[in-house]
Amino acid sequence: MKLMSKEKIALFTIFGGTGDLARRKLYPSLFNLYRKGYLQDHFAVIGTARRPWTDEHYHEVIADSLADLDVDDALVQKFASHFYYQSHDVTDVQHYITLKKLSQKLDDQYGLQGNRIFYLAMAPNFFGTIASHLRSENILTPNGFNRVIIEKPFGRDYATAKELNDQLSATFNENQIYRIDHYLGKEMIQNIPAMRFGNQILEALWNHDYIDNVQITLSEKLGVEERAVYYDNSGALRDMVQNHILQILSLLTMEQPANFDEDGVNAEKVKVLESLHQYTSDEVSTNFVRGQYGATDTVTGYRQEDKIEPDSTMDSFVAGKIMIDNERWSGVPFYVRTGKRLKDKFTRIDVVFKQPLTNIFQNLSAENQLATNVLTINVEPEAGFDLQMTGKQVGQGFATMPVNLHYQHDAQELADSPEAYERLLHDILNGDATNFTHWHQVAASWKFVDVIQKYWDEHQPEFPNYAPGSMGPQAADDLLTRDDRQWVYKD
Structure with missing residues (x-):
């Protein structure tokens, strides 16, 4: 047949x-x-x-x-x-x-x-x-x-992840193991390599000479819900940063692979994850903050959720500043944040470009300020791109204004497109592990996260420290303010 x-x-x-x-x-x-x-x-x-x-x-x-x-x-x-x-x-x-x-x-x-x-x-x-x-x-x-x-979860730290991997490797070869991260099946996450390596106009600027900072936000509106038991043994750092956020970061920052296939992509992702700046304990306290949502008249606080201990010190929010120790990204901070009970449910990436060295229009009027160029990748619920630029106002004289170039995927087209798990199951049937997490990526991610988690385990937090419906604790804003920056998406 x-x-x-x-x-x-x-x-x-x-x-x-x-x-x-x-x-x-x-x-x-x-x-x-x-x-x-x-x-x-x-x-x-x-x-x-x-x-x-x-x-x-x-x-x-x-x-x-x-x-x-x-x-x-x-x-x-x-x-x-x-x-x-x-x-x-x-x-x-x-x-x-x-x-x-x-x-x-x-x-x-x-x-x-x-x-x-x-x-x-x-x-x-x-x-x-x-x-x-x-x-x-x-x-x-x-x-x-x-x-x-x-x-996931693929371990709770590097040691448990390695033990688990050794158990699996006794039966399966690495090319037979498919570690699912469903974010890698999302349309706009898979769009990142196409956007970067398919457009010379962007890739030529994709380095520390032109990019000031990058912001990655994974915001969730709901609380822990039915995942309380799992979540109170994991927290936002392990549940979201170690996998989803660092996978997104690796796609944003990796070098162009020799070929766009699992071997080429994996090799470059591993290189960048192994180049993450490993913080000392003192650096953790300065560069990473954690939070836990409190209660309001209408919203249950984290410690009052069903099956959560009333004195739990588990983080439901994390924000941090990540540096990459390589030539391309030297000096560029990557600010990340994720949490439960935030203002809304969305995922977005904001790439903030440096300002021109000279504003030649300011001599015409003090109002001629140049808008900061920001490329926003909207992952969900909308899917598309926004690019903020400077343009001239319509009319007499010469005055500048910020303008936004916007592209959004057609809603019906997105509705008809494969959901993340469907994409990834199809890849598995094809034996294509490009959009999966390989062991050396997992290992490098845990080694980075373990230092942060160890510091938090040794220091008592002051929880709760943010209100439901906000964008997290004040310390998350202070993290950028100290660098004379601010979140593109603000509360």
Whole structure:
């Protein structure tokens, strides 16, 4: 049988198939790949978890996860027929024997050619156990590809991350391990290399000679919600800076790779992450601030959230100044901030350019001030670019004014485009790890963050220190004020 060229062939095994991630992200993403033809007749999915479900109930769960999509019920049922459920204890070797038999049966039934993808949608402490049993019970195949997908958190620090990586590496090679960072699947994050390396007008200015500072803001309006238990053991620094923010920063600052592929991109990202200036304890206190939101009449404070300790010192906000010790970025500060219960939900990057050395128009009028050139990359909820420039006011005389050049992706086009998990699952099917985090990136990120976290662990914070609906504590503004700068996006 001749297959359509875009069809992908694989058996997915989802450990944690009854969980929230599977329902909210994985099943809708797989369905979108199915209705677009990337998955057709030659795929199957095994969902595993402790619950004693039947295949029929599992199909009902799949259908329910797609309820918000405007799709034909017959197509949903046909899609769900490719799903099989196995009640599974990841610590019980006998269950892996059963899993092996079911995997082989489905491989023969659907013609899967030994291609297997294992999604570990579970707590990281189970990763090593699962990987070990996949190897010992010969569930990996010699005739197809074997790929494993890992969700964050990937460790709590460098030591635990290395231990986890060593456990996985005993079964899988680095090119078989896909560490998902869903920010790397977002449209405007993937736009960064195109914007930089596809436009000489920007790349020629993309250095310390022309850029004054760069600001990265990941703002969340909600509190910890149902993630309270996880969050109170993680905090904003581990949950957002170590992965999402440093991944964005690496795309903004890496050198042009020899080729735009996983090897080229990974090599350059590693170089820049290993060039982050490692702070001393004294430098941490000056260059990084943390926060925790308080309560109002209508909003619950962090310490009053369900399952949060009343004296918790966990950070729900972090802002910092990051320096890169290389020639291109010498002296350029990268200001980052992220937090819960902020003014609104959005992600943006502001690249602030230096002012011209001379304002030749000021002799005409003191009002002829030059606007600071700022390139803003709007990641979400809107997606597009803004460039603030100086222009002349319309009319008699000569007066300057700030003007904004704006481009925004079409809303309907964005709605029809793949969601982050759909993009990344498609990349995994293609064996393309360009938009994934490789081990040496993870290692360099943790080494940078560990110094900050260690200092915070040794010093008691004064929490709560910012109000819900603000943009964080006053110290986050002071961080820039000391450098005679200010946030482009202000409260």
